[in-house]
Amino acid sequence: MSPRACTVSLNPAIDRTLWVDRLAPGHTHLATGEHRQAGGKGFNVAAGLASLGVPVAMCGWLGRENAGVFEAAFQARGIADAMDRVSGHVRENLQLTDTARQQTTSVDLPGIAFDPATLAAAEQQLDRTLAARVAPGDWCLLTGSLPPGVDAGTLERLSRSLSAAGARLVVDTGGEALADLLRRLAGTPRAMPVFVKPNRDELEALCGRSLPTVPDVVAAARGVVAQGVPHVLVSLGADGAVLATAAGTWTCAVPAVPICTTVGAGDAVVAGTTAGLMAGLPFDAAARRGLACAAWRIQRRTPDLPPRDTLDADAAAYRLIPSP
Numbered sequence: 001m002s003p004r005a006c007t008v009s010l011n012p013a014i015d016r017t018l019w020v021d022r023l024a025p026g027h028t029h030l031a032t033g034e035h036r037q038a039g040g041k042g043f044n045v046a047a048g049l050a051s052l053g054v055p056v057a058m059c060g061w062l063g064r065e066n067a068g069v070f071e072a073a074f075q076a077r078g079i080a081d082a083m084d085r086v087s088g089h090v091r092e093n094l095q096l097t098d099t100a101r102q103q104t105t106s107v108d109l110p111g112i113a114f115d116p117a118t119l120a121a122a123e124q125q126l127d128r129t130l131a132a133r134v135a136p137g138d139w140c141l142l143t144g145s146l147p148p149g150v151d152a153g154t155l156e157r158l159s160r161s162l163s164a165a166g167a168r169l170v171v172d173t174g175g176e177a178l179a180d181l182l183r184r185l186a187g188t189p190r191a192m193p194v195f196v197k198p199n200r201d202e203l204e205a206l207c208g209r210s211l212p213t214v215p216d217v218v219a220a221a222r223g224v225v226a227q228g229v230p231h232v233l234v235s236l237g238a239d240g241a242v243l244a245t246a247a248g249t250w251t252c253a254v255p256a257v258p259i260c261t262t263v264g265a266g267d268a269v270v271a272g273t274t275a276g277l278m279a280g281l282p283f284d285a286a287a288r289r290g291l292a293c294a295a296w297r298i299q300r301r302t303p304d305l306p307p308r309d310t311l312d313a314d315a316a317a318y319r320l321i322p323s324p
């Protein structure tokens with residue numbers, strides 16, 4: 001049986017995006033477009049994987065009060081709904097896209113707060129859901145920020161139980177939570193993620209220093225590999241990406257494309273790269289496909305991706321340059 005994927009989202013979000021001609025803080029704007037859809041990293045990655053033909057489920061915690069947005073989106077895309085319902089509303093994040101500057105400004109809510117007793121119960125339920133769903137060889141993607149009251153200890157417990165069940169792990173969470181998780185998993189190589197994709201801000205938070213130049217990013221990415229993560233891709237937006245493995249480090253430029261929204265660009269990289277790794281592609285080929293997914297995604301409103309052939313034709317133009 002081909003491997004399946006499962007995204008785990010502890011803090012999903014509904015994305016409300018408004019387009020304005022030119023954003024000016026302190027002024028009133030007339031929006032030129034609007035869109036509201038299920039979002040958050042777990043959903044965006046699941047939608048990308050589903051469009052690439054990967055059987056995928058989404059697990060995690062979904063506020064039952066407005067879960068319908070997700071239920072419709074799961075059904076439309078063939079994503080298995082394995083989310084545990086919890087009390088409260090899914091947060092609604094706001095994105096303002098400035099069409100003149102082709103820039104997106106996001107305002108995120110923290111999400112549903114968990115007290116210790118609710119968290120313990122939610123973790124136990126999630127363990128049961130994952131135990132019933134995840135088989136050896138499946139890929140599990142721990143995605144997105146942590147809601148109030150939840151820390152990297154939850155990600156550590158999930159990493160340990162999922163890896164013990166034979167799953168391969170991908171982690172895409174904020175830099176501080178990722179740093180904390182990698183520290184907690186040090187000395188347990190089996191529970192380490194096989195792939196992480198921080199952006200520059202997240203890598204700065206992960207390594208605790210600013211990384212103004214590409215050589216700074218390259219050095220920091222090598223540091224993450226040295227901590228035990230075999231595949232690292234640092235997304236740098238219009239500046240492309242840095243890839244690092246034990247075999248070397250590379251930079252990759254990306255083509256300039258018209259931007260509809262940058263929301264979910266990194267999630268498209270995670271979806272495309274993970275789908276490639278699941279299919280047995282070497283990391284460089286998987287990562288180039290992931291970057292082609294991001295170029296596709298930022299030109300459109302929704303997280304769905306085109307057929308693999310289209311992506312691979314685009315990805316063929318991406319060149320990796322070894323870093324000194």
Ligand SMILES: O=P(O)(O)OC[C@H]1O[C@](O)(CO)[C@@H](O)[C@@H]1O
Nearest residue numbers: 013039040041093144145263264
């Ligand atoms: O999980 P986080 O880091 O709080 O970010 C959530 C936001 O990021 C996105 O997942 C895009 O990466 C949006 O869909 C969502 O609103």
